[in-house]
Amino acid sequence: MALPALAQIAHDIAVRWPGAQAALVHRLGRLEIGEASVVIAVSAPHRAAAFEACRYAIDTLKTTVPIWKKEVWSDGEAWIEGVAPSPLHGREG
Secondary structure: OHHHHHHHHHHHHHHHOOOOEEEEEEOOOOOOOOOOOEEEEEEOOOHHHHHHHHHHHHHHHHHHOOOOEEEEEOOEEEEEOOOOOOOOOOOOO
16 A cells, blocks of 8 residues: 555656656665664755655655554564555645
């Protein structure tokens, strides 16, 4: 479910910021505290558009992409639920 949502965000960026392209990757597997879990790369003809598109990408990812994580501590563990997929994502134009 997450991969199509990430691809949709990249597509939305290309539509919303003409000439811009984006790549979004979310890591899988065990991560140590402080390691990056998301990588977003945006290219655009102008830096302002690139920064706007990058901010859009992370904000949209955080609110629409169904990603769950398992936190592990020395005395236990717990699953942290991600957001439910948004049916409106990609239709805002």
